[in-house]
Amino acid sequence: MMNAPLLVFNEKGIYCEQAKVYLDPWKPVDHAIISHGHADHSRWGHKKYITHHSNVPIIRHRLGEIVVTGKEWNETFTINGVKFSLHPAGHIIGSSQIRVEYKGEVWVFTGDYKMEDDGVAVPYESVKCHSFITECTFGLPAFKWVPQDQVMADVNNWWQQNREDGRTSVLFGYSLGKAQRLLKYLDPSIGKIYTHGAIENMTEVLRPQLSMPETIRVTRDTKKDDLKGSIVLAPPSAQGTPWIRKMVPFVTASASGWMTFRGARRRRAIDKGFVLSDHCDWQGLLQAIEGTGCEKVICTHGYTEIFSRFLREKGYDARTEETQYEGEIGELEAKSEVEKDPELVEKTPENL
Amino acid sequence: MKLFAELIRTLDSTNKTTLKVEALTRYFEEASDKDKVWAIAILSHRRPPRPVNTTLLREWATELANIPLWLFEESYHIVGDLAETIALIIPASDASSDKSLNQFLQEIIELKKLPESEKKEYLHKNWIELNYYERFVFSKLITGSFRIGVSQKLMTRALSKATHIDEDILAYKLMGNWEPSKISYTQLILEENEEDYLSKPYPFYLAYALENEAQELGDVSDWSAEHKWDGIRSQVIIRNNELFVWSRGEELVTDKYPEFQSFINTVPNGTVMDGEILPFPNGEIGTFNDLQTRIGRKTVSKALPEKTPVILKVYDLLEWNGKDIRNSSYKERRELLKILVKDVGTSEIPLYLSKNLAFNTWEEVAEERQRAREERSEGLMLKKLDSPYLVGRKKGDWWKWKVDPLTVDAVLTYAMRGHGRRSNLFTDYTFGLWDKEKNELVTFAKAYSGLTDAEFRKVDAWIKRNTLERFGPVRSVTPHHVFEIAFEGIAESKRHKSGVATRFPRILRWRQDKKVEDANTIEDLKALIPK
Numbered sequence: 001m002m003n004a005p006l007l008v009f010n011e012k013g014i015y016c017e018q019a020k021v022y023l024d025p026w027k028p029v030d031h032a033i034i035s036h037g038h039a040d041h042s043r044w045g046h047k048k049y050i051t052h053h054s055n056v057p058i059i060r061h062r063l064g065e066i067v068v069t070g071k072e073w074n075e076t077f078t079i080n081g082v083k084f085s086l087h088p089a090g091h092i093i094g095s096s097q098i099r100v101e102y103k104g105e106v107w108v109f110t111g112d113y114k115m116e117d118d119g120v121a122v123p124y125e126s127v128k129c130h131s132f133i134t135e136c137t138f139g140l141p142a143f144k145w146v147p148q149d150q151v152m153a154d155v156n157n158w159w160q161q162n163r164e165d166g167r168t169s170v171l172f173g174y175s176l177g178k179a180q181r182l183l184k185y186l187d188p189s190i191g192k193i194y195t196h197g198a199i200e201n202m203t204e205v206l207r208p209q210l211s212m213p214e215t216i217r218v219t220r221d222t223k224k225d226d227l228k229g230s231i232v233l234a235p236p237s238a239q240g241t242p243w244i245r246k247m248v249p250f251v252t253a254s255a256s257g258w259m260t261f262r263g264a265r266r267r268r269a270i271d272k273g274f275v276l277s278d279h280c281d282w283q284g285l286l287q288a289i290e291g292t293g294c295e296k297v298i299c300t301h302g303y304t305e306i307f308s309r310f311l312r313e314k315g316y317d318a319r320t321e322e323t324q325y326e327g328e329i330g331e332l333e334a335k336s337e338v339e340k341d342p343e344l345v346e347k348t349p350e351n352l
Numbered sequence: 353m354k355l356f357a358e359l360i361r362t363l364d365s366t367n368k369t370t371l372k373v374e375a376l377t378r379y380f381e382e383a384s385d386k387d388k389v390w391a392i393a394i395l396s397h398r399r400p401p402r403p404v405n406t407t408l409l410r411e412w413a414t415e416l417a418n419i420p421l422w423l424f425e426e427s428y429h430i431v432g433d434l435a436e437t438i439a440l441i442i443p444a445s446d447a448s449s450d451k452s453l454n455q456f457l458q459e460i461i462e463l464k465k466l467p468e469s470e471k472k473e474y475l476h477k478n479w480i481e482l483n484y485y486e487r488f489v490f491s492k493l494i495t496g497s498f499r500i501g502v503s504q505k506l507m508t509r510a511l512s513k514a515t516h517i518d519e520d521i522l523a524y525k526l527m528g529n530w531e532p533s534k535i536s537y538t539q540l541i542l543e544e545n546e547e548d549y550l551s552k553p554y555p556f557y558l559a560y561a562l563e564n565e566a567q568e569l570g571d572v573s574d575w576s577a578e579h580k581w582d583g584i585r586s587q588v589i590i591r592n593n594e595l596f597v598w599s600r601g602e603e604l605v606t607d608k609y610p611e612f613q614s615f616i617n618t619v620p621n622g623t624v625m626d627g628e629i630l631p632f633p634n635g636e637i638g639t640f641n642d643l644q645t646r647i648g649r650k651t652v653s654k655a656l657p658e659k660t661p662v663i664l665k666v667y668d669l670l671e672w673n674g675k676d677i678r679n680s681s682y683k684e685r686r687e688l689l690k691i692l693v694k695d696v697g698t699s700e701i702p703l704y705l706s707k708n709l710a711f712n713t714w715e716e717v718a719e720e721r722q723r724a725r726e727e728r729s730e731g732l733m734l735k736k737l738d739s740p741y742l743v744g745r746k747k748g749d750w751w752k753w754k755v756d757p758l759t760v761d762a763v764l765t766y767a768m769r770g771h772g773r774r775s776n777l778f779t780d781y782t783f784g785l786w787d788k789e790k791n792e793l794v795t796f797a798k799a800y801s802g803l804t805d806a807e808f809r810k811v812d813a814w815i816k817r818n819t820l821e822r823f824g825p826v827r828s829v830t831p832h833h834v835f836e837i838a839f840e841g842i843a844e845s846k847r848h849k850s851g852v853a854t855r856f857p858r859i860l861r862w863r864q865d866k867k868v869e870d871a872n873t874i875e876d877l878k879a880l881i882p883k
Contacts, residue, residue, distance in 0.1 A: 347402060
C-alpha cells in the first residue's frame, strides 16, 4: 500500500497528518505554521502559531494577543518525527517558505515569493525538494518584471513631475509589504511623504527592522496646502473614498503586477500604473521550480490550470489544488480586509 | 512613430480628460503633417485594410515568444487585446525605431500585397526592433480597431485647440470618405474645397434619453413628437445627380440599398435628409431581425430587395437647394421636408415621412408612447420646434423617450472574460430560462452591460470560485444567480436555440432576492412576442 502523502489539502488548509500541523490554514486549527503576514495566509483563530521571528510583530499587530513562537531561518524543529524549517521567500518582511521533511522525503511550501532581491525582505533562497507547492499568481508569459531600480526611478520622476504641476501624488499599495517597499525607495529630497493611517500603523511596526524615510500620518488636522506636491501612500481600498478628497488636485497611481494590463488600470480609473510586484513573474516561477530540482509541483493560487498544464508539457508531475489564498488579487481589490483609517473611522456619518 | 507611441503612453498615464486633450494638442502641434493625417485617421477609426489575418499573427508572435500556441491563446483571453498580448509576450526590447508613423503605415499598406513568408519576416523584424509601446502601437495598426480610451470627440477638441479651427467645422471636415494615404493635411484640415463636399454628410445630431418627467420640458406646444424608429439611422445625400447613403457610424452604405437609386431623378439635387432605413416586407414595417439580412451583405442580389425591401422614413432636412439649413428651426425644416416628400411621393419611390403626432397635452404624448410597440417603434422622439440641427450628442432640444423595456428574470449559466477595461474580468454573460418540461435551462440571451463595476467584481469573484467546466475561454457556472434582463424588442427566430431573438438585451439588475427556481420560463418569454 502506498503511504499517504506527507502534505494533503483539506477543507481547513495544507495539512501534515504525521505532525498534526497545518501550513497557512484558512480555518481555525490547533497548530499552524505561517508563511507570512498577509491576511489570506495568516488568519485569526488558531491556538498556536509558529512563524519566522521577524513576522511575529506583524501578526501580533494584525491578530492581537495570540500564542506565537518565532523561529530563525534554517532552524530545524521536529514535531512527531517530522522536521520543519523556514527559509526566506523574498515576498515581504518575514516571509518564509516552509520546508517539511519526513523519512527522507522533502516538501517545500512557498507561501508567496519573488526572485528579485528588493532590499527589504531577506532574498529568496532556493531549497532542494521532491515536491514543491508553489503559488503562481502571475503564471502567464505576459508577466515580465523590470528591475526595481528602474520602476522606482519612474515612480520618483512621476512624483517630481506632479509636484511641478502643482498636484498631489496618491500612490496605492497594500499596507503590509508593498507600502514599505515603495517607501524605502521614495526620494525624500523631492518632497514630504504622507501616509494613510493603515499604512502608518504597519510601518511603525516595521521600523525597528527596516530603515525607511520619515513619514507623516494624514489626520484630520492635515492642511490641504501641506499636501500639495507631496506624495501620499494609501491602501487600494482608499480609492474613491471621502478620505482622498483632501488631496485635490491629485493624480493617482497603483504599484502592482496587475498594472501590466492596460485594462486593469483603466477599469480602476487609476491614472498611472507601475508594474511592481512582490510575486514571481513567469520566468521567475520557472527558474524557482528548476532550482528546487523537484519532480512534483502543486499550484495553489493564480493561473493554476494554465501554469500546471505548461509544467506537465515540460515533463513535471504538476497539478492544481484549491486553496483560499488570493495572491495579489486580494492585494489589488483589497478583498481580504477592509482597511479603515482608525483616525477617521468615527468621522463617517454611519458612526455618528 | 516615437512621437505617436509617446502620445499613446501619455494617454495611458492619465484618466483625466483635460490631460488627454493637452497631450493630443501637443501632438498635433509637434507632429509632421503626414503623421498628423494618419493620427487623425486612426483616432477616427479609419485604418488600412488588415494585411495579415489574426490567425497568422498569433502563430507568428507565438513562434517569436517560443511558447506553445495554446499558451498564447490562454494569455490572449486573459489580456483581452491581441496587440497588447503580442507586445507583452514577445521578449522585451529597449530598441526604438526612427521611422515615422507615415512610413510604418505605408509599409503596412504595401505589406498586404507581399507573399506570406515576407509578411512574417517583416513582422518578426519589427516586433523585435520596437520597445513595448511602439510594438503595441505597431501591432494595433495591424490588428485594426484603435480603441484606447480616446473618443473622436476628444481628438477633434484637441485638433481644434491646435489649429484654432472651430470644433464643429472640424467635425464636418472629418466626416465621410477620405483616404489618409491620399489626402494631405492641408487638404483635409486647412483648405476649403467645395468639390470635396460632394459626398460629405453632416455630423449627426444625437439625442439623450429623457431623464425626468416629460412635463418638466415646459409648454407642450413648444414641442413635437414622432415615433423613434428601430432601423438604421442614415443620412441620404442627393447632389449632382449622385446618391450617397451614410450610416450613423459614418459608413458609406449606398450600394447596400439599391432601392434608393430611384431618389436620383425624383429628389432635387442639393438635398440632404436625415432618416431611418426600415425593413418593409408586405407593405408594412418589419422587425429589426428582417433588417439584419440587409445589413451584413456586401453585395446585394436581385432577390434580396424583393424579399426584404427597405424604405427611408425621413424626419429632418439638413440641406435644401444646395444650402445648409441646419440653423433654421426644426419647424421650418419640417415644413420643407413635408413639401419635398409630398412632391416625390409615389408608391414607386420608397420615401416616407416620419409623421409628427398630434397632441394637446403631455398626457396625450404619454398615451402615444404607450402605443409605440404597436407601431413597431421603440418609443418617441421629442424635439423642440425652434431647435437648430446641432452637432453630436447635445442635451436640451432633442430627447429620446423610449417605451419601458420588456424584462424577464434569467439565470447566469456561462461567462467569458471581457475586453479592454474589463480584461481578465468575467463580464460577458450568457443567461438561461427554464424549460419546465425538461427541467433544464435553455440559453436565451447574452449580455455584458448593466452592472456597476463593483457588482461585476463581485460576480467575477463568484464565477472564479464556482466554475463547473471550461470550454476554451468560456466557463459554465453553477446555476445560482438570477438577473433581470431587459430588452427592447422580441421576435421569433429559427437561428436561436430558444426560438426567440431579443433586441439589445442587457442586465437591468442583479436579483439577489431571487432563487434559480424563481427565474422565468421560455414560455413566459414567448408570451411577450407581439401577435
